[in-house]
Amino acid sequence: MNVLFICSRNQWRSPTAEQVFRRYPSLTVRSAGTRRNAKKTVSHDLLHWADVICVMEQQHKNRLIAEYRRIIERKPLHVLDIPDDYRYMDPELIALLEAVVPERLGINDH
Template sequence: MNVLFICSRNQWRSPTAEQVWRYHPDLSVKSAGTSRNARKPVTPALLQWADAICVMEQKHKNRLVAEYHRLLEHKTIHVLDIADDYQYMDPQLVELLKDVVAHRLGLAI
């Protein structure tokens, strides 16, 4: 399964998620940001690549749907409800991402 993790600037949360899940045998993962100033901005190609999209907050889903409605018609978007309270690879963020993503995608850790 191809999973795209999205936050605002692709600086802390989504790159952490990509790092946490990059070696799972059933996944191929990438990350991006909704902001124009993101380290790696969301593109139509990334959205087409993804089988599932995991956004950190509802506002990220809203932005994606507003900008890429047609590309997302048949995509599953999971809102993880992870606030922008963590630095890259923060141990609490890592544990939260393991639990929430495994639950949402039905995966074993």
């Protein structure tokens, strides 16, 4: 399953998710940000590649729908409700991701 994790600047939350879930054998993961100044910006290619999209906040989902509705309308899109309160690889952020994401994706193959 190809999973794309999205936050605003692709600096802390989505790259952490990419690192954490890279270890899951059934997943291929990438990350991106919705802002123009993101380290890696969301693109048509990334969204086409993804089987499932996980965004950190509702605002990210709203932005994707506004800009890429046709590409994402038939894809599962999960809002993880993870605020921008964490640094890259913060242990609390990792614990939160591990508690929420496998359940949303219906996996447990760590």
